[in-house]
Amino acid sequence: MRLTLVVLLVAQFMLAVDFSILNVALPVIGRGLGFSLGNLQWIATAFALCAAGFTLLFGRVADLFGRRRLFLGGLAVLGLASLAGGLATGPEVLIVARVMQGL
Numbered sequence: 082m083r084l085t086l087v088v089l090l091v092a093q094f095m096l097a098v099d100f101s102i103l104n105v106a107l108p109v110i111g112r113g114l115g116f117s118l119g120n121l122q123w124i125a126t127a128f129a130l131c132a133a134g135f136t137l138l139f140g141r142v143a144d145l146f147g148r149r150r151l152f153l154g155g156l157a158v159l160g161l162a163s164l165a166g167g168l169a170t171g172p173e174v175l176i177v178a179r180v181m182q183g184l
Contacts, residue, residue: 092152092156095159099163099182100125103124103125104125107121107124107125108121110124110175111124114169114170114171114172114175115171115172116172120172123176124175124176124179125179127176127179127180127183128179128180128182128183129183130180130183131179131180131181131182131183131184132183132184135183135184139151139155139184155184158181158182158184159182161181162178162179162181162182162184163178163182165177165178165181166178166179166182
């Protein structure tokens with residue numbers, strides 16, 4: 082029970098840190114990857130749209146295949162997508178990574 086709570090807290094902390102860092106670093110990310118000022122919002126919006134859009138679907142998938150299995154798989158996808166976003170060399174790669182993080 083305690084390990085489960087720790088894992089859930091770490092996952093929530095990862096998401097909070099992600100948004101905090103993103104908001105602070107957004108101008109630097111935009112300059113470094115060549116985002117126009119008008120398209121800079123898509124870095125944050127890509128995550129939010131995907132997360133909101135797939136919440137119900139993945140809730141049902143968790144009912145069918147197990148919450149723990151889906152949660153751990155989701156953490157793995159989040160970690161890999163975060164790595165891809167950190168190593169992104171262009172705007173397209175970063176947006177795809179943010180969408181994958183939202184999943």
